[in-house]
Amino acid sequence: MSEAFDFLQQASLITAHDEGNAFDAVVPPIVQTSLFTFSDYDEMVATYRGEKVRPVYSRGLNPTVRIFEEMLAKLEGAEDALGFGSGMATISSTVLSFVSPGDRIVAVRHVYPDAFRFFETMLKRMRVDVTYVDGRDEDAVAKALPGAKLIYLESPTSWVMDAHDVGALAALARQHGVLSVIDNSWASPVFQKPLSLGVDLVLHSASKYLGGHSDVVAGVVAGPKALIDKIRNETLPYLGGKLSPFDAWLLIRGMRTLPIRMKAHEASALEIAHRLQALDVVDKVCHPALANTLPPGLYGTSGLFSFIFKPGINIRAFCDHLQLFKLGVSWGGHESLIVPGDVVANQKAPPSFAEAFGVDPLSVRLHIGLEGTEALWSDLQEAIAVAKEG
Numbered sequence: 313m314s315e316a317f318d319f320l321q322q323a324s325l326i327t328a329h330d331e332g333n334a335f336d337a338v339v340p341p342i343v344q345t346s347l348f349t350f351s352d353y354d355e356m357v358a359t360y361r362g363e364k365v366r367p368v369y370s371r372g373l374n375p376t377v378r379i380f381e382e383m384l385a386k387l388e389g390a391e392d393a394l395g396f397g398s399g400m401a402t403i404s405s406t407v408l409s410f411v412s413p414g415d416r417i418v419a420v421r422h423v424y425p426d427a428f429r430f431f432e433t434m435l436k437r438m439r440v441d442v443t444y445v446d447g448r449d450e451d452a453v454a455k456a457l458p459g460a461k462l463i464y465l466e467s468p469t470s471w472v473m474d475a476h477d478v479g480a481l482a483a484l485a486r487q488h489g490v491l492s493v494i495d496n497s498w499a500s501p502v503f504q505k506p507l508s509l510g511v512d513l514v515l516h517s518a519s520k521y522l523g524g525h526s527d528v529v530a531g532v533v534a535g536p537k538a539l540i541d542k543i544r545n546e547t548l549p550y551l552g553g554k555l556s557p558f559d560a561w562l563l564i565r566g567m568r569t570l571p572i573r574m575k576a577h578e579a580s581a582l583e584i585a586h587r588l589q590a591l592d593v594v595d596k597v598c599h600p601a602l603a604n605t606l607p608p609g610l611y612g613t614s615g616l617f618s619f620i621f622k623p624g625i626n627i628r629a630f631c632d633h634l635q636l637f638k639l640g641v642s643w644g645g646h647e648s649l650i651v652p653g654d655v656v657a658n659q660k661a662p663p664s665f666a667e668a669f670g671v672d673p674l675s676v677r678l679h680i681g682l683e684g685t686e687a688l689w690s691d692l693q694e695a696i697a698v699a700k701e702g
């Protein structure tokens with residue numbers, strides 16, 4: 313762990329006590345309302361003229377959502393942040409704020425599948441072209457950048473776990489006048505702060521670690537006020553993918569334990585990844601801390617990684633025999649989850665998809681939850697014993 317990473321300082325950034333408001337409740341209230349009323353005609357006029365900033369309608373400003381946005385901005389070291397009803401609403405609204413027909417963007421390969429599908433369908437229909445590059449190959453990235461409008465990063469990527477030198481990629485983008493955006497859902501702001509590495513905008517699927525309890529679908533983007541204002545004023549109101557007050561409240565609740573949860577996911581996942589790597593049935597473990605040293609700016613690892621079995625293992629028997637690991641997508645909550653690579657690789661989807669996501673059919677993706685390392689390891693060992701027999 314780098315000395316630049318101060319674990320306790322992360323926790324001290326998390327405050328959601330809305331002092332002086334709402335009876336000084338230690339937990340901020342859910343302001344569950346669609347609209348806010350004005351005291352008189354003049355206040356309405358002043359608000360509509362922009363002379364007074366106050367909530368009008370919850371698709372715009374909502375106080376509970378605003379508390380979550382401020383918490384996240386502080387944790388990412390950002391001037392401002394904007395919450396959305398899902399990670400995908402965040403990704404689509406952010407990208408669409410900065411591209412026009414005829415533009416081209418660059419994306420690292422193996423990005424989150426629905427981000428890839430958004431690029432391949434909606435963006436291409438808008439005549440925005442996409443060049444995919446291996447984010448580990450900085451020469452290839454430098455070659456792809458001239459003339460591009462935006463570079464879309466994700467590190468580590470959420471199946472094969474390619475970890476990039478985010479600071480180096482951000483510097484290249486800046487040299488070429490290309491706006492950089494990163495999906496930081498995997499590391500969370502606890503382990504990676506992309507804005508401090510020179511990235512322009514950082515976004516999250518808050519459905520994962522920020523929420524942390526598998527009970528909310530949400531997203532958030534953070535960065536300089538001028539860029540966030542552009543998304544807030546030019547895209548969010550019309551695409552309308554606004555975060556709801558109740559979901560914001562769940563995120564505020566979840567984020568209070570984010571640093572502690574991340575440390576627990578990290579410790580358990582690292583231990584299990586090392587033990588898996590020592591097994592004779594395992595070909596390769598795809599975990600950024602096992603591949604090599606962590607790239608600069610990544611100060612820890614989360615609970616999500618994958619591994620590839622050697623041929624001859626019955627993956628169906630393995631999955632069906634697991635007790636604690638449940639078959640299911642998503643990740644970031646208390647529970648441990650497994651997704652078999654062959655199901656993903658052979659799903660009903662455009663053929664280019666499996667290749668783009670880089671999923672090996674002999675691989676499985678694990679999310680290591682908070683049930684405890686030894687219990688999870690026993691579960692895996694017993695299922696592997698059954699899967700070996702056929």
Ligand SMILES: *Cc1c(COP(=O)(O)O)cnc(C)c1O
Binds near residue numbers: 426497
């Ligand atoms: C889940 C996920 C998303 C999409 O977020 P939703 O909240 O499901 O819309 C984006 N990026 C990554 C890395 C994800 O895991």
